[in-house]
Amino acid sequence: xxxxxxxxxxxxxxxxxxxxxxxxxxxxxxxxxxxxxxxxxxxxxxxxxxxxxxxxxxxxxxxxxxxxxxxxxxxxxxxxxxxxxxxxxxxxxxxxxxxxxxxxxxxxxxxxxxxxxxxxxxxxxxxxxxxxxxxxxxxxxxxxxxxxxxxxxxxxxxxxxxxxxxxxxxxxxxxxxxxxxxxxxxxxxxxxxxxxxxxxxxxxxxxxxxxxxxxxxxxxxxxxxxxxxxxxxxxxxxxxxxxxxxxxxxxxxxxxxxxxxxxxxxxxxxxxxxxxxxxxxxxxxxxxxxxxxxxxxxxxxxxxxxxxxxxxxxxxxxxxxxxxxxxxxxxxxxxxxxxxxxxxxxxxxxxxxxxxxxxxxxxxxxxxxxxxxxxxxxxxxxxxxxxxxxxxxxxxxxxxxxxxxxxxxxxxxxxxxxxxxxxxxxxxxxxxxxxxxxxxxxxxxxxxxxxxxxxxxxxxxxxxxxxxxxxxxxxxxxxxxxxx
Numbered sequence: 001x002x003x004x005x006x007x008x009x010x011x012x013x014x015x016x017x018x019x020x021x022x023x024x025x026x027x028x029x030x031x032x033x034x035x036x037x038x039x040x041x042x043x044x045x046x047x048x049x050x051x052x053x054x055x056x057x058x059x060x061x062x063x064x065x066x067x068x069x070x071x072x073x074x075x076x077x078x079x080x081x082x083x084x085x086x087x088x089x090x091x092x093x094x095x096x097x098x099x100x101x102x103x104x105x106x107x108x109x110x111x112x113x114x115x116x117x118x119x120x121x122x123x124x125x126x127x128x129x130x131x132x133x134x135x136x137x138x139x140x141x142x143x144x145x146x147x148x149x150x151x152x153x154x155x156x157x158x159x160x161x162x163x164x165x166x167x168x169x170x171x172x173x174x175x176x177x178x179x180x181x182x183x184x185x186x187x188x189x190x191x192x193x194x195x196x197x198x199x200x201x202x203x204x205x206x207x208x209x210x211x212x213x214x215x216x217x218x219x220x221x222x223x224x225x226x227x228x229x230x231x232x233x234x235x236x237x238x239x240x241x242x243x244x245x246x247x248x249x250x251x252x253x254x255x256x257x258x259x260x261x262x263x264x265x266x267x268x269x270x271x272x273x274x275x276x277x278x279x280x281x282x283x284x285x286x287x288x289x290x291x292x293x294x295x296x297x298x299x300x301x302x303x304x305x306x307x308x309x310x311x312x313x314x315x316x317x318x319x320x321x322x323x324x325x326x327x328x329x330x331x332x333x334x335x336x337x338x339x340x341x342x343x344x345x346x347x348x349x350x351x352x353x354x355x356x357x358x359x360x361x362x363x364x365x366x367x368x369x370x371x372x373x374x375x376x377x378x379x380x381x382x383x384x385x386x387x388x389x390x391x392x393x394x395x396x397x398x399x400x401x402x403x404x405x406x407x408x409x410x411x412x413x414x415x416x417x418x419x420x421x422x423x424x425x426x427x428x429x430x431x432x433x434x435x436x437x438x439x440x441x442x443x444x445x446x447x448x449x450x451x452x453x454x455x456x457x458x459x460x461x462x463x464x465x466x467x468x469x470x471x472x473x474x475x476x477x478x479x480x481x482x483x484x
Contacts, residue, residue, distance in 0.1 A: 005055065008196065008212045008229070011188075013468035014423040017232040020214075021225030022421065023195035024176045025140045031194060031221055044217050045074060045107040048193045049081020051215040052167060055191050056086065056132060060163050063131035065092045067162075069153050071137040071171070072099035077108030078167045078193070079136025084115045094127050095120055098149050124149075126156045132163045135185045137171040140197065146172050146183040154185050166190040169197060170208045177387050178203030178409065186210075193217055198227045201421045202388050202409025227389060228420045230412070233458040244276035248447025251305055252440065253325060254316035254340070255282040262317025262340070262436045267297045269440030269481040270313070273459075275447050281305060283321040311335035311447035315342025316436040323349075330355045335446035338366040339439040346399075347375040357400045361415075362451040364401035365442050367435065373405055393419055402452035404442070406435060410460045414453040422457070425464025433477025438463045441484065 007015045023031070035044055056066065068083040070076035076097065087093045101112040116122070135157060137150055146154055154171060157164050164187045169175045172184025178199035190209040192200060194217050199205045201212075239246075250270040255263030260282055267280045271294065281302045282288070291297045302325060312333040315322055318341035326345055329336060330352060336359070338346060343366060346352050356364065368376065370384045373391055376398075377384065384391040385407075392411035396403040396419075405411040413419040441463055445455035466483035467475055 004215070005051070006214045008214055009201070009206070009423055010211050012426060014465070016423075019231030020196050020229040022198045022201070022227040022229055023223065024198060024226045027223055027226060028140060028195045028197070031219065031223060035219060043107055044194065044219070045077050045081055045111055047217045048078045048167075048215070049111065050085055051193070051217070052078060052082035052134065052165075052191055053085035053089075055189070055213060056082065056134060056165055057089065057091075059165065059189060060132045063091070063163075065094060065127060065130045065132075067127050067130040067133045068093060068095045069126070069133060069135060069137055069157070070095055070097040071150065072104055073139065073141060074105055074108050075139030075167050076136050077104065077111040078139075079134050080108070080111040080115045080120075082134060082136075083120050084111070084118045087115075087118055087120045093120055094123055094130070096123050096126055096153065098124050126153055130160070130162050132165065133157050133160065135164055135166040135171050135187060137185070139168045140175040142171065145181050151183045154183055158186050163188050164210075166209065168193045169200065173199060173205065173208050175199045177389070178205035179386055180204050180208060184208060189213065191215060194219060196229065198389060198421060201229060201423055202407070202411060203385060204408070206408050225418060228418055230420045230422050230457050230461050233461055247274055247276035248449065249277045249279065249310035250275040250440070250443045250447045251279045251281055251300075251307070251310050251312045252316065252443075253281045253283070253302065253312060253314040253329065254318045254322065255280070255284055255287060256317055256319030256321040256341075257284045257286075259317030259319060260284055260287045262433060264291055264297070265433045265436040265477050265481055266313050266316045266440035266443070267291070268294050268478075269437040269484070270444040270447075271296055272481055272484040273441045273444035275311075275444040279305065279310075283318060307332040308334055311337070311443045313337045313339065313439050313443035315340040316439055318342055326352055327355060330359065334363065335443070335452075336364045337439050337443045337446065338364075339435065340372070343368050343372040344375060347372070353399060359401070361400070362453070363446070365404065365446070365452045365456050366395070366399065366401060367404045367406060367439050367442065367456075368395070369406045369435065389413075389419055402456045404438070404456050404460055406438070410464070412453065412456050412460060417453060420457050422460040422464055424461050424468055426467050428467040428470055428475040429464070429480075431474070431476055434463075434480055437477050437481045440481070
């Protein structure tokens with residue numbers, strides 16, 4: 001683990017190129033407890049407070065008034081330690097707290113007394129004006145709704161034009177799931193301490209955390225992560241002597257009447273991602289036989305294809321017509337990506353699920369959005385979004401394949417393996433057809449011999465990165481598939 005500051009994501013894009021281990025609340029608590037029991041170790045709170053003060057000074061060097069809103073636990077203690085340093089460096093600091101400091105945990109109590117001795121001003125009301133606010137109300141252990149005075153302070157932070165820096169995680173945000181309480185803080189910056197948490201990067205995490213920084217508090221450990229944050233995929237050079245047969249064949253099965261564009265987008269994406277050959281098998285028998293913008297796409301009848309030696313992307317614009325083709329595709333395709341209408345039919349057909357389970361491992365992926373995932377899990381979108389990691393892993397285990405649960409912080413889960421959260425992407429992907437582009441990407445990487453989980457992680461990362469790199473205000477799917 002790093003002992004220095006690391007910027008992980010900015011407000012608009014992923015900054016780090018490394019894969020990062022993410023730890024849930026329970027395992028973070030175990031690390032804290034193990035450190036407390038170790039003799040001769042400096043206080044994690046002291047290290048955290050100094051790190052927080054330094055980051056605050058770096059982010060807002062000219063701030064005149066710094067409001068440090070402290071809660072009753074160790075999160076508040078981190079804030080008090082930071083306030084002591086900032087006060088000592090000549091900053092105008094105003095600490096607010098309403099709890100009985102003598103009832104706080106031992107480290108937080110010591111931090112309170114040290115701040116008092118240093119002459120840090122203490123108040124019970126938020127200042128009228130401030131340039132920076134440090135949200136040190138509630139950290140990862142918050143289990144109750146934010147109420148009364150704390151709710152007033154949270155609203156004050158959110159309404160102000162000042163910079164808000166959250167300690168570890170914005171108050172009111174679930175560190176494991178990225179789901180906020182009704183009352184929560186929206187931060188401009190978040191300094192995650194000791195570990196990075198999954199909730200920073202999925203569901204509402206990215207919107208509420210702002211720019212995410214990390215400090216490991218100089219603590220080295222070997223605790224396995226519960227989740228990984230995907231890193232930049234390794235680049236692969238193509239041998240000079242390679243040819244189109246070296247990079248596999250992709251077949252797109254979709255494009256029912258009125259929806260042929262979805263199949264074409266998936267096909268274009270697969271070509272741009274490096275597939276050797278791409279075939280388009282339209283479900284609309286009266287559909288086009290040439291894509292004038294990409295004549296490399298080859299159009300074929302479904303019954304003329306041998307699925308056993310290619311990666312098949314099924315469901316993009318599939319409508320009701322895709323249903324009768326799913327069983328032979330599941331049984332025969334060498335590699336398979338299921339998307340859109342293929343997933344809707346899969347949800348209501350138990351025998352197809354049984355066939356999915358029989359497929360060889362590492363050959364199959366599905367790319368549901370939350371509504372499609374809810375149908376397959378026989379639940380609601382709200383319940384899927386309430387625990388995206390659990391929903392993705394349940395789907396992966398149930399269908400014995402890799403699952404990319406799309407959305408902010410796309411989850412990539414595979415049976416029996418640690419899931420990944422994708423850190424790239426933005427709201428420019430909120431446009432029709434971008435999901436078809438992703439399915440085509442996954443298919444292209446599968447055709448090139450990459451195992452399903454790695455292929456899906458690579459595709460989601462590059463799909464999101466293309467949106468981050470796009471300079472225009474609007475990114476449509478046709479433009480997106482040309483970015484690979």
